Amino acid sequence: MDVFESNLEICALRLRDHPNIAYQLCNGFDFQPQPDASVTAIFCYDAIVHFSRDLVASYLKDARRVLKPGGMALLHHSNYFWPDTTVHYGHNPRGRNHMTQALFNEYVADAGLEVVEQILMDWELPSLDCLSLSSASRLDPFWLIGSHPKWTKGSRFGSSEHREATKPRALSPNVF
Numbered sequence: 001m002d003v004f005e006s007n008l009e010i011c012a013l014r015l016r017d018h019p020n021i022a023y024q025l026c027n028g029f030d031f032q033p034q035p036d037a038s039v040t041a042i043f044c045y046d047a048i049v050h051f052s053r054d055l056v057a058s059y060l061k062d063a064r065r066v067l068k069p070g071g072m073a074l075l076h077h078s079n080y081f082w083p084d085t086t087v088h089y090g091h092n093p094r095g096r097n098h099m100t101q102a103l104f105n106e107y108v109a110d111a112g113l114e115v116v117e118q119i120l121m122d123w124e125l126p127s128l129d130c131l132s133l134s135s136a137s138r139l140d141p142f143w144l145i146g147s148h149p150k151w152t153k154g155s156r157f158g159s160s161e162h163r164e165a166t167k168p169r170a171l172s173p174n175v176f
């Protein structure tokens with residue numbers, strides 16, 4: 001997934017000998033149009049490090065939606081403390097946006113996921129980045145209720161409320 005079609009085209013060209021890969025343009029703030037509970041793993045490296053806080057929170061929240069119960073997300077994110085929003089993140093070391101391990105953990109918890117393992121990584125500076133493995137609980141009431149026949153019809157997914165909550169909207173600029 002990528003928010004720029006041209007970057008997907010570069011990947012498709014580079015990986016043309018692997019017909020089992022699918023390329024999906026995304027809206028830049030969540031995993032739509034990926035269906036609910038459809039993937040066992042999400043991997044993202046060297047992209048979220050540049051994302052603003054609201055984008056990180058938005059992707060984590062949607063990770064809970066797309067992950068199957070027990071699924072895992074391995075995400076490489078910033079651990080660079082620089083909450084000054086008047087300075088463009090492009091001026092920070094290696095273009096890292098403001099994020100800390102602790103703040104990321106709060107967003108993981110807010111999304112209803114659990115941190116399984118984390119390592120801080122040196123990247124030009126000591127502990128500039130963090131690699132976090134988070135999981136979706138196998139007993140997530142979100143899905144237990146959503147998949148119960150009694151609730152399926154009135155499920156929040158596909159409802160006008162859900163469509164409204166997930167439709168593209170302006171978030172902080174994240175210009176590359």
Ligand SMILES: C[S@@+](CC[C@H](N)C(=O)[O-])C[C@H]1O[C@@H](n2cnc3c(N)ncnc32)[C@H](O)[C@@H]1O
Pocket residue numbers: 001002003004007026027028029044045046047051055174176
């Ligand atoms: C530094 S590149 C790294 C690409 C790839 N992970 C790699 O290691 O080669 C960051 C990628 O994130 C994409 N990107 C930027 N903002 C995004 C967003 N909000 N949602 C999804 N992808 C985004 C960019 O288009 C770019 O392809």
